[in-house]
Amino acid sequence: MSRTDNRADREVVAAMSLGVREQVVDSSRADILRAAATCFMERGYASTSIDDVARSLGATKGRIYHHFPSKADLFAEVFRAGMDMNYQAVEPYRHLPGPALPRWRKMAMVHVVQMIDTKPFQRAVWIGVEMHLRGATTPAQREVFNELLEYRSTYGKLFRETLLQGREEGVFRFDDMSIANQLMFMTLNSPIFWYSPRVGETRSDIEAIARQVVDFAQGGLRGTQENPT
Amino acid sequence: MSRTDNRADREVVAAMSLGVREQVVDSSRADILRAAATCFMERGYASTSIDDVARSLGATKGRIYHHFPSKADLFAEVFRAGMDMNYQAVEPYRHLPGPALPRWRKMAMVHVVQMIDTKPFQRAVWIGVEMHLRGATTPAQREVFNELLEYRSTYGKLFRETLLQGREEGVFRFDDMSIANQLMFMTLNSPIFWYSPRVGETRSDIEAIARQVVDFAQGGLRGTQENPT
DNA sequence: TGATGAACATACTACCGAGTATGTTGTCAA
């Protein structure tokens, strides 16, 4: 209930003039977060040592512990940063007026592109959710985690509403809303596992990949026309 | 290149009469594998200690190390057991004659039900694939892992052929075969993450869940009818 | 029936990694 309170807000305005000193500090913090995200992605949470993160920065533990009180807190900040990116990416489109399908497609596209562009952070988010589901982390850190999971849950609701509207409009068909939601996010998130950049890859190449993912999800949400077997 | 050579074959015939002594031994081994799979599922590979596995059996390290030379080998055996289960489940249907769609649906259904029934082992397989992709494990264990990944690749080909046939027959439409394959397996495997048994759940309840997953995958493989946006 | 070995348990070592305590350097403000 403190210390991490308004971190997100500060990051948002980080680019605004805050004096050179603060900018340097936040730049160093951001560097650590990026390095940590990459390490967590490559080795997982438990197998990533603080020394690993420091080494990938050409630094030592001292630098990390100067900015973050513990490994769990560092991880939590990476998690939060990843969620912030997602939220800011889809937020502009959540209130697009009109039918559900085009809005859903826009949100889904932005989401998938975000998975590709910020893969290390999104993998960390995934790891964090997995850890929470199996009840890792101490009771103390549990509190921080619960807030982050709530954050994620809120993000999920952005899609949930559009899913429901889409079902009413007949573009989506599914029995269990919960399962459909799981399957949809599983599909949209999957690039964090199998995507890796190709040499000479352009922006439209990435969008083509994202489009195929979104098409798959859309087809999945519509389900089979008639039910064989 | 020894000691684990014909383990799989032996497990297959484990139920046959091999003398009481051998049955007891393999039973103890199987108990360890089950316990290990559950532990790996609950805490991941790195965070699972041999003592954890032993404790969940009401035993000590001695028992584990008597049957498995190392933690990595124990994990590899869990991996192999999971893949064995999958292969034996879908193998009877891979050569079903006729059009691709019904065969694909049967294979997919069996696969999904298998994910639900043997979730701990399948999570271990997932963890193993993740570990391999980021290059964990020592060069020595790498050899064993490569064989297991080859095994998994072979399993994937069972579906690949049917996917191609389905595309030719017009029931599936996708640009990139590799991506379609990833998305399909991502969907079919996803219950290992979000499924958890409900009280009083019947066999047909599980099949209803599996059907919804297969429907989603089928719709995804067919893609959108016309491509909006 | 005594010896042998499988199937464990117990006790120990060696190392790694999170966290801490304490230096060191550069910068800014008075």
Add this chain to the structure above:
DNA sequence: TTGACAACATACTCGGTAGTATGTTCATCA
């Protein structure tokens, strides 16, 4: 210019864990 503090680096502690070395028990077989 000097003192204070931020931003690190260095050097340590200490708990946990993989792996090992050594008992112990019980069944089987010669």
